Amino acid sequence: MVRGKKEIIDYVEEYTKSNDCEEIINESSILNNIGFNSWSFKKLIFLDYYLKLYLTILSNKSKCYFLDFFSGAGANIIEGKNLKSVGSPIISILKGVIPNKSQGVNIRFHKWIFLEKNKDFYEALKKRIEKTSKIVRKNTEETLKIGTDIEIFNEDSNIFINNLIEKIKRECKNERFSILVFIDPYKFSEIEWDTVKRILTMKYVDVIFNIPTNTFKRGVDKCNEKEKYLSPSLLKICSQCSFSNIPDDEISNLYAKDIVNIVGRSICYLSNNSVSVKNNCNSELYKIELFSHHRRAVEIAEDIAKRLKRLDCKNMNELVNQVLGKQTSLNKYF
Ligand SMILES: C[S@@+](CC[C@H](N)C(=O)[O-])C[C@H]1O[C@@H](n2cnc3c(N)ncnc32)[C@H](O)[C@@H]1O
Numbered sequence: 001m002v003r004g005k006k007e008i009i010d011y012v013e014e015y016t017k018s019n020d021c022e023e024i025i026n027e028s029s030i031l032n033n034i035g036f037n038s039w040s041f042k043k044l045i046f047l048d049y050y051l052k053l054y055l056t057i058l059s060n061k062s063k064c065y066f067l068d069f070f071s072g073a074g075a076n077i078i079e080g081k082n083l084k085s086v087g088s089p090i091i092s093i094l095k096g097v098i099p100n101k102s103q104g105v106n107i108r109f110h111k112w113i114f115l116e117k118n119k120d121f122y123e124a125l126k127k128r129i130e131k132t133s134k135i136v137r138k139n140t141e142e143t144l145k146i147g148t149d150i151e152i153f154n155e156d157s158n159i160f161i162n163n164l165i166e167k168i169k170r171e172c173k174n175e176r177f178s179i180l181v182f183i184d185p186y187k188f189s190e191i192e193w194d195t196v197k198r199i200l201t202m203k204y205v206d207v208i209f210n211i212p213t214n215t216f217k218r219g220v221d222k223c224n225e226k227e228k229y230l231s232p233s234l235l236k237i238c239s240q241c242s243f244s245n246i247p248d249d250e251i252s253n254l255y256a257k258d259i260v261n262i263v264g265r266s267i268c269y270l271s272n273n274s275v276s277v278k279n280n281c282n283s284e285l286y287k288i289e290l291f292s293h294h295r296r297a298v299e300i301a302e303d304i305a306k307r308l309k310r311l312d313c314k315n316m317n318e319l320v321n322q323v324l325g326k327q328t329s330l331n332k333y334f
Contacts, residue, residue: 008311009319011045015085016078016323020094020135025075025084027131030124032087035186036076038316039277039285040085042308043210046275046288047088047182049304050208051095053297054180055107062176062204063110065168066092069157069191069199070184071114073121074128083324088182089114089125093132093150097142106142110177112150113164115157122154158195165202178204187215192228200262206292210277211255213248214285231258248276252287259291267291268298273305278313 015021025031051066058064072087086094089112098107114129116122129152133144144150153160168177181199185191199205216234220226220243226235233254237246252274260267268291275288288305292298311319 008041008045008307009322011048012041012085012319012323015041015044015091016083020139021086021090023135024086024090024128024131028073028075028124028127030073030120031084032073032076032121034079036085037079037279038081038320039279039313040076040078041316041319042275042277042311043184043208043286043288044085044088044091046290046301046304046308047208048091048095050290050297050301051092051180052098053300054206055096055098055109057294057297058178059107059109062178063172065177065179066096066109066112067164067179067181068092068112068114068184069181069195070186071116071121071125071152072184073116073118073124074132075124078320081320081324083320086128088184090128090132092182093129093136093144097136097140097144099140106140108142109180110149111171112144114150114152115155115160115164116152117154117156119154122152126152158192161195161198165198168202176204179206181205181207183207183209185210185212188212188219188229189215189223189225193231194228196231196259197262200259204293205263206290206294206297207259209259209289209291210286211252211289212286213251214283216251217244217246217248231255233258248284248287252289256289256291263291266293268293268295270298270302270305273302273309275305275308280313280317282313 055064068089071089074087074090075084076087077084093112096109100107114125116125129150130146136142136144179202220238226238256269260269270290277285279285290298290301
């Protein structure tokens with residue numbers, strides 16, 4: 001283990017086995033039971049790592065918002081395993097308050113906003129977030145009120161985006177604000193290109209985007225509404241060849257370049273260091289990409305990205321088996 005760095009396995013253990021996370025998971029019987037697997041921990045770990053970095057850099061300069069556009073139920077069951085994990089919204093709250101005894105004021109997001117379309121997931125998420133806020137209070141003495149500090153909406157992100165932008169602008173008036181957005185759809189057809197553009201029109205937005213390359217490859221050729229979901233470069237390329245023949249890297253690179261084009265030079269991204277998440281058949285499911293206005297933040301985030309990139313699906317399965325107590329000896333993951 002590299003000194004000072006948290007082991008990858010410690011993150012997995014924390015999300016699945018810590019007392020706080022177990023209590024939060026058990027707050028509802030509704031869990032997301034599709035699409036979460038050993039490799040899904042990569043996106044949670046990346047988010048966890050970036051939250052601290054982001055708040056440390058920005059929280060004393062502006063009001064910081066955290067937006068999760070595809071929140072889920074707050075807890076997931078790992079496919080084929082008897083193991084449950086908290087999801088991105090819970091991690092964003094648990095790690096979005098950093099105790100700061102020397103200053104006497106915790107470092108935290110000004111506000112968290114969660115969107116989830118599925119009604120049952122939304123209800124479960126609400127319960128889990130209420131529990132999480134109690135746990136944060138116990139651990140950090142920070143009070144997070146639902147409805148004030150944390151808002152949860154049972155809405156479609158593609159429809160609600162305009163209200164959301166207006167709401168944030170109204171709340172911040174002339175104050176400087178920064179936003180960290182987490183975008184984690186199952187499929188390319190869950191997020192419209194127009195929504196991505198609208199998110200990026202807000203001035204200081206950092207985005208962690210799990211670009212669903214796999215569903216692009218499998219679904220675009222059959223999709224009747226390509227203009228709705230594809231970025232301009234992807235739209236152009238799909239008029240020239242079948243999408244299933246386009247390499248994963250090219251899909252995510254073109255999509256990322258179109259995002260950068262909208263924002264302009266001021267934004268940087270992981271590019272070659274983005275994290276590919278692959279399944280048991282070694283097919284890429286999505287690419288974890290970070291877009292940020294802070295070059296230094298991207299440079300530091302490259303550290304965790306490189307560590308996660310080194311772990312393939314087999315390694316991730318071994319890590320989870322280790323957490324389940326099914327595997328006693330394990331190579332060191334760092
Ligand atoms: C991959 S899951 C998110 C998992 C979550 N990030 C986590 O870490 O647990 C995607 C979620 O987005 C929701 N969803 C799909 N389309 C949506 C939309 N247009 N607006 C809001 N939520 C949507 C789905 O119901 C699902 O719960």
